Amino acid sequence: MKTAIQIRDLSKSYVINKQSQKVLDKINLDILPGEFILLRGDNGSGKTTLVNLICGLQAPDEGSIEIFGKSPKDPQAHLKLGTMLQRAKPVEGLTVKETIRLFQSYYPQPFDLAETIERSRLTTKQNDYATTLAGGQAQSLYFALAIVGNPDILILDEPTNNLSSEARQNFWKQVREFQQQRKTILAISHSEQDCDEIAYLVTREVRLSNDNGNLEIQEFPPYQALKNDYHEFEEGAKLKSESSADGENSSNLKYKSDPGSFSFKAFWGQLYVELLQTFRKVDTIIIGLGFAIFAGFSIEQNTPDQFQSLVAASLAALVVFVCVSQFGVKIASERDRGWLKLLRITPLSFTTYLAAKVGNFLVLASLMTGLAFVSGWGASQFSENSSFIWEPWMFYLSFILVLGVVPFAIFSFTLAYLFKTESLNFALLAFLAIMALSSGLNISRLLPQAWVRYIILFLPTYHYGQLVAWMGEVKLEGIFRFDGYHLIHIQWLLWWTVVAGMLARWVYRRERLSG
Ligand SMILES: Nc1ncnc2c1ncn2[C@@H]1O[C@H](COP(=O)(O)OP(=O)(O)OP(=O)(O)O)[C@@H](O)[C@H]1O
Structure with a gap:
């Protein structure tokens, strides 16, 4: 049996x-x-810092930590840990039940949803929005998120802050029930009432010193009993592994699959909540779907002979605007709420997370383009000399509009990680302005320097604009027209998608979420 948490010569x-x-x-x-x-x-003695190091949210300057023999950065370690962080707020637009179900989807052998809700005393609140919970109920939600993955180790960083005396008692009762399943618990608390509540459960009290960054450890009777059990078990395991050559191998088989790689279960769980959040936001519905319907309808009513090119151009602008602003602002809000920190200590992999975010956008963009054509058809029904017919270009254009915008969505994900919330809106506006300037509209003619025009030829927006002009048969002489090289534009967009993905991975990994 491995030590639950092993800390060696750790400095920060x-x-x-x-x-x-x-x-x-x-x-x-x-x-x-x-x-x-x-x-x-x-x-300020370093308790939260120690928790962040154990969860892998920060890296030590020196020394090492192992969670059942694995590094805190290893996703295998994240399967073993359930953590209540000191500073976090529930994510917007999800109910209590949906939030817990989301976390449940990240783990291979989680607790039952109903059981977790009941254990956390949230049964009567399960259909309320998580953001509307009172302080104590929100703590219960974080407790539920920490235990739903059925972790072996529970870390509680000042979990009873702001709780009433009765709520504290209730909280520790929940923890006690969890501990009865022989789970390991590391709890931080300043409160004397908390210490009284858990006094008979505590095996050791570890005190961090403010002066020299060292530890003082006080042992209690349950520790000796546990230590003896542990040594007896160790001896037994040693004898067993000596008599069976593959003893060690068979225990390693337990977690053979790599939780750091793409997981369909987590992908569907994440995509489902992303869609719920998107379609519960009134501004997404009005700007995204409302404008798309309006564009299709009014173009068919007023200029039916230019339907193809005008719909192509307006949808391209709308789809890009919605995806860039949606992605960036949503991630910034999740980051502010401490939600990204919570996600980083689960086994959810970057690939699964990004794929679900892109999937959410693909569904939204498909709906936008589909609705624009349906509303164009609707408008033609009111017109006496309608020329609207369903044609294959509509399908191909939708395909280009939806898939071609993926690199921009990933770039906006990257921006949201690179910039602080206060400056993110400026960054997104600048990004949109650069995209408009480089879209192939011949504004670049106004730019005197030839090298600027050459740079534009390499940018993804130029290639996206060209593909839209191709399918939309956009012919605005001297301002915007398709140059005839559609295969080259497709290749450049694919290449940019790969570059955007690599950049996003890099910013995700370098992000310090410890604040
Ligand atoms: N990201 C950071 N950058 C700079 N200093 C930090 C950072 N995080 C923590 N500190 C400093 O490190 C010290 C320890 O902080 P930490 O939050 O770990 O203490 P703590 O024991 O958890 O405190 P509290 O009981 O108030 O929660 C503090 O002086 C704090 O200001």
């Missing part, structure tokens, strides 16, 4: 006011499976 410093300050200094600690550790220390 921060640069505060241009000076390096050591928060943790060569810390060593072995937490046994089934232990209940109470982590204490004054404000």
Whole structure:
């Protein structure tokens, strides 16, 4: 049996006011499976830093941490951990039940949904929006999210902050029930009432010192009993593995699949909630779907002879605008709420996460283009000399509009990770302006420098614009026309999708979510 958490010579410093300050200094600690550790220390002594390091949200300067023998960065370790972070808010647009179901989809062997809701005392609140929960109920939701994956280790960072005395009692009762299944618990609390509530469960109290970044450890009677059990088990396991050559291998088979790779279960779970959130936002419905319907209808009514080119141009602009603004703003809000931090400590992989976000956009963009054509057909029904007929170009144009915009959606994902929320709107506006300038509309003629025009030829917007002009038969002499090289434009867009994906992966990995 492996140690639940093994910490060796762990050090961490921060640069505060241009000076390096050591928060943790060569810390060593072995937490046994089934232990209940109470982590204490004054404000600023480094408790949350230690939790962030254990969850893999931050990297140590020196030393190492292992979760059942795995690095905290390893997705296998994330399967074992359930964490309640100190600062997080529920994500918008989802009910309590939907939020818990989403987290449940990330894990291969989760708890039953109804059981988790009941265990967290959220039965009467399960259909309420998570953002409307009162303080204590929100803590219960975070508890549910921490346990739904059926983790072996539960980490609770000041879980009873802002709770009433009764709510505290209830909370620790839930934790006790969880611990009775011989799970390992690491809890941080400043409250004396909390300490009284859990006193008989605690195996060791670990105190972080503010002065020297070291640990003081106090052992309680349950620890000795647990330690003896652990050593007996170790001895037994040693004998067993000596008598059976493949003993070690068979225990490793348990988690053979790699939780860091793409998971269909997590993809469908994530895509479902992304769609729910999108279609519950009134502005998406009005701007995205409303404008698409309006464009199709009014173009067919007023200029039916130019339907193909005008619909192509207006839909291209609309689809790009909605996808870029939707993606960026949504991720920024999730980041502000601490939601991304919560996602990063689950086994959800980057590929699954990004694929679900792109999938959400593809559904929205398909609906937008479909509705524009249906409303054009609707408008033709009111017109006496209608020329509207369903033609194959409509299908091909929709295909280009929807798939061609994927690299832009991924770029806006990248921007949302690169910029802080306050500056993100400017970044998105600048991005949209660059896209408009480089779309192939011959504004570039106004640019005196030839090299600017050459750069534009390499940008994805130019190729997207050309493909739309091709399918929309856009012929605006001297301003915008298809140059005839559709295969080259398709290749460039594919290449940009790969580049955008690599960039997104890089910003996702480098993101520090520790604040
Ligand atoms: N990302 C960061 N950048 C710079 N300094 C940081 C960062 N995170 C934490 N610190 C500093 O490190 C020290 C330890 O912070 P930490 O949040 O780990 O303490 P804590 O024991 O959890 O405090 P509290 O009990 O108030 O939650 C503090 O002085 C804090 O200001």
